[in-house]
Amino acid sequence: MPIITFANTKGGAGKTTAVLLLATELMRRGYRVSVIDTDPQRWISRWFEGAKPGNSLRVATYISVNSLQRTIEAYRDNSDYVIVDLPGAQSPLLATALGLSNHVLIPIQGSTMDAQGGAQVIELLQYLYTRGNIRIPHSVLLSRVNSLVTTRALRAVKTLLAERHVRVLETPIIERAAYRDMFEFRTCLHQLDPERVSNLDKAIANAERYADEVETLVPVFRMPVADNADHRPLVEKPFLRIA
Numbered sequence: 001m002p003i004i005t006f007a008n009t010k011g012g013a014g015k016t017t018a019v020l021l022l023a024t025e026l027m028r029r030g031y032r033v034s035v036i037d038t039d040p041q042r043w044i045s046r047w048f049e050g051a052k053p054g055n056s057l058r059v060a061t062y063i064s065v066n067s068l069q070r071t072i073e074a075y076r077d078n079s080d081y082v083i084v085d086l087p088g089a090q091s092p093l094l095a096t097a098l099g100l101s102n103h104v105l106i107p108i109q110g111s112t113m114d115a116q117g118g119a120q121v122i123e124l125l126q127y128l129y130t131r132g133n134i135r136i137p138h139s140v141l142l143s144r145v146n147s148l149v150t151t152r153a154l155r156a157v158k159t160l161l162a163e164r165h166v167r168v169l170e171t172p173i174i175e176r177a178a179y180r181d182m183f184e185f186r187t188c189l190h191q192l193d194p195e196r197v198s199n200l201d202k203a204i205a206n207a208e209r210y211a212d213e214v215e216t217l218v219p220v221f222r223m224p225v226a227d228n229a230d231h232r233p234l235v236e237k238p239f240l241r242i243a
Helices: 015-028 043-051 065-078 093-100 112-132 152-163 177-185 200-217
Strands: 003-006 033-037 057-061 081-085 103-108 138-142 240-242
Touching (some): 015 033, 015 057, 015 081, 015 177, 015 200, 033 065, 043 057, 043 177, 057 065, 065 081, 065 093, 093 112, 112 138
Parallel strands (some): 003 081, 003 103, 033 057, 033 081, 103 138
């Protein structure tokens, strides 16, 4: 059961959107996914309360440093993926969550401020390796990328990451209205109405390529569970766990 943590100490980096896209796409592929929502804004939790996506996706909310590891352990035997959404700020949760992770994804927009927030996460990962010999695989995910424009700031961010030998996912998350509409209508991407959402097909294709890459990078060592397979989730219906 891989634990994937999304981290950037700057808010507004597209972190929560990246979490929701990955979680719902993995769920659509038959995986059992648990999201641990540590963000005080609770965007994932609010979405989940209205979306009711089914038994294959669960969300834990109101997570503290003390309850984080306990919550992960509670999901370990009943999840194919556990995804941790960290606050977009300096938080005591950061070091704990990184230490529990199998892979850390760092969403960064093409801006200097976003790059600095991501750099703080990378520096902490390097510190854990240098001082504690704890090597945690990590990658940068470029987010909210304009599909038509490559800005000077984005090019500078890519150059900086290349100089530091930081892996960057080949698939960026393109800025799409459909991703905002997932939160607005509290539904999964594939359930949005193409008559009401512009470029939905392009948004879906982008999300699928992104999930393909993460699934390859952080594989589950078991076959996906079919929608009608006989597996027992932690509870018999979807729930919002308060930890």
